[in-house]
Amino acid sequence: PDIKVYEHYGSQRFSNTKTLTNALKKINLVLTSYGLMQRDSELLASINWQGIVIDEAQAIKNPKSKQSYIARNLANQNEGNCFKIALTGTPVENRINEIWALMNFLNPKILGDENFFRQRYRLPIEQYGDVSSLKDLKARVSPFILRRLKTDKSIISDLPEKVELIE
Numbered sequence: 001p002d003i004k005v006y007e008h009y010g011s012q013r014f015s016n017t018k019t020l021t022n023a024l025k026k027i028n029l030v031l032t033s034y035g036l037m038q039r040d041s042e043l044l045a046s047i048n049w050q051g052i053v054i055d056e057a058q059a060i061k062n063p064k065s066k067q068s069y070i071a072r073n074l075a076n077q078n079e080g081n082c083f084k085i086a087l088t089g090t091p092v093e094n095r096i097n098e099i100w101a102l103m104n105f106l107n108p109k110i111l112g113d114e115n116f117f118r119q120r121y122r123l124p125i126e127q128y129g130d131v132s133s134l135k136d137l138k139a140r141v142s143p144f145i146l147r148r149l150k151t152d153k154s155i156i157s158d159l160p161e162k163v164e165l166i167e
Contacts, residue, residue: 003028003029004026004027004028004029005027005028005029005030005031006023006024006027006029006030006031007030007031007032008030008031008032008036008040008044009031009032009033009036013036013040014043015040015043016043017043017046017047020043020046020047021046021047024047032044034059034060034067034071035067037067037070037071037074038066038067038070041070041073041074044074045073045074045077048081048082049074049081049082050081050082050083051082051083051084051085052074052075052082052083052084052085053084053085053086053087054071054085054086054087054105055087055088056087056088056089057086057087057088057090057102057105058088058089058090058098059071060072060086060101060102060105061090061095061097061098061101061102062098062101063097063100063101063104063114068101068105071105072101072104072105072108075105075106075108076104076105076108084105084106084107085106086102086105086106088102096121096122096125096126096137097117097118097122099111099137099141100114100117100121100122103141103144106144107144110140110141110144111137111140111141120133121133121134121136121137125137
């Protein structure tokens with residue numbers, strides 16, 4: 001209840017660096033949307049953030065999308081100065097390239113640039129089923145992933161059972 005929150009949203013949001021910086025002196029947490037993060041990217045990039053937390057992180061899974069680029073750029077310009085957390089309910093196993101986009105937001109040096117990642121991991125795993133590359137990729141990213149499974153009843157007991165329908 002003591003946390004002071006600023007919602008960077010709507011027509012009343014701060015629009016210049018000086019006003020926003022002064023307001024943030026009294027604020028603990030800033031909330032905004034991906035759309036406004038993209039629209040106000042220059043303003044938000046002018047702030048030295050202590051931390052950046054993105055929810056529904058699957059929104060940045062396409063590394064070619066503008067919002068993915070903006071989120072990674074905002075996080076990477078604060079490299080070393082802030083913590084970063086990405087929350088998603090979408091499994092990271094869907095596409096190998098998606099893990100690169102999320103990890104590039106969180107820890108950009110861990111998987112290299114996109115071209116290196118494609119040559120070292122994506123092509124060998126997706127095209128040739130290279131188990132060695134897959135094991136190496138898992139070893140690199142697993143220390144950074146906290147995962148909860150719906151099947152683990154000790155973590156959360158009120159989730160419904162998974163229902164699969166084959167049509």
